[in-house]
């Protein structure tokens with residue numbers, strides 16, 4: 001059922017544009033999508049829901065060539081450091097200043113449009129360099145149509161020039177050469193073109209199909225020739241999109257603006273984005289309140305290839321907002337999609353945790369066995385002395401001297417049955433300590449059942465006592481209740497960790 005597959009796609013964060021145009025989804029593809037979306041598990045519910053909101057259902061019209069219209073190419077500038085990428089972007093932007101309305105201020109939003117006198121448009125991504133290019137591709141976004149490779153005419157082909165060629169080739173994105181700094185007396189564009197032959201980049205004058213334009217980014221010379229070469233290549237690539245159907249796009253940048261709040265810059269890839277649309281991106285959603293172009297001018301609609309800054313995101317945490325943007329049929333669906341994606345991520349994280357713990361436990365068992373073998377020849381008394389020394393640091397840790405209770409710190413006491421389990425827990429906690437807004441402070445840890453000392457410590461630090469495979473007897477429980485100290489006992493490490501994480505997030509300041 002095609003409709004169901006399109007529904008499923010929304011849940012998976014797979015962008016259809018990452019598939020070849022008009023490619024047929026084979027069974028393996030569909031199986032993967034369905035698996036990732038949890039559709040089997042949800043399909044009955046969705047069907048029911050779809051019947052309810054029938055008219056609102058997400059449907060992707062088949063790619064009808066009649067509805068496809070040309071769109072501006074999206075260009076990334078690559079090249080060796082200091083060859084003039086930033087200068088070129090600045091100069092290209094400046095070519096637009098004259099045509100800009102008075103009072104407009106050019107802002108960095110991650111991309112900008114260049115309007116040619118012929119009426120053509122080009123979208124430039126304004127973070128140069130292949131780090132950004134690769135990062136986007138690693139996220140599965142295939143937004144760049146053309147790479148402009150900047151090479152300084154006096155330096156020629158350098159290390160990062162070669163890397164850039166490789167990146168473009170791997171991505172299957174065609175190149176245009178911008179041979180820069182031609183204003184310099186020592187500039188030798190012909191030499192550059194010859195050097196490129198060794199890297200399988202063959203310019204037109206050598207019978208190849210790569211256009212080369214001699215420019216001076218600094219003086220703004222020949223930039224329009226470069227832009228026209230880009231448009232010519234775009235025409236050959238027949239870049240077209242359906243601006244009428246379902247909206248899909250790619251997040252280029254996201255940030256928190258002092259005045260506007262959380263904003264993202266996205267490039268629409270199909271459909272037309274309008275004010276009021278409900279969007280899903282990564283693990284958050286938006287109802288588009290406002291859209292702006294790179295001159296800070298409010299726009300009502302954005303068609304394919306056009307970058308816009310979007311205002312109206314609901315939750316904004318670092319990393320939550322990236323990848324593809326899709327329009328959802330309704331707010332409730334957006335909630336559900338975000339919840340599902342978050343759930344899937346948690347599951348994956350939990351699976352990783354369990355793997356880490358199991359590996360640690362295995363390691364400890366091995367160590368223990370080795371230790372036992374080493375101790376085998378000792379007497380019982382000697383053995384006890386050695387073990388005591390080895391475990392001393394675990395049994396007698398010092399609580400830090402601190403009286404003030406910080407609200408954004410969760411103090412915990414960790415008790416376990418054996419040192420292996422305590423250490424495994426501590427190792428995992430170490431990895432969580434850094435990324436949360438609420439800090440975790442392990443004020444005491446050790447082996448054995450929960451004791452009066454543990455409760456007293458927890459009380460002093462407003463902390464929580466976590467026990468793994470240990471007990472707390474009735475009098476200790478009574479004492480804890482009296483002092484308002486929480487005791488949490490678990491027999492499965494990942495459950496303990498989950499519980500602890502819940503405790504951490506319950507202490508987070510409310511999110512925006």
Ligand code: GDP
Pocket residue numbers: 079080081082083084085086087088128180181182183184215216217218219
């Ligand atoms: P990037 O590292 O590739 O972004 O290079 P930049 O744009 O920062 O340029 C590096 C240096 O080269 C700067 O000092 C620029 O002023 C200079 N530069 C860039 N383009 C030209 C040019 O066309 N002619 C000359 N003479 N200098 C240039």
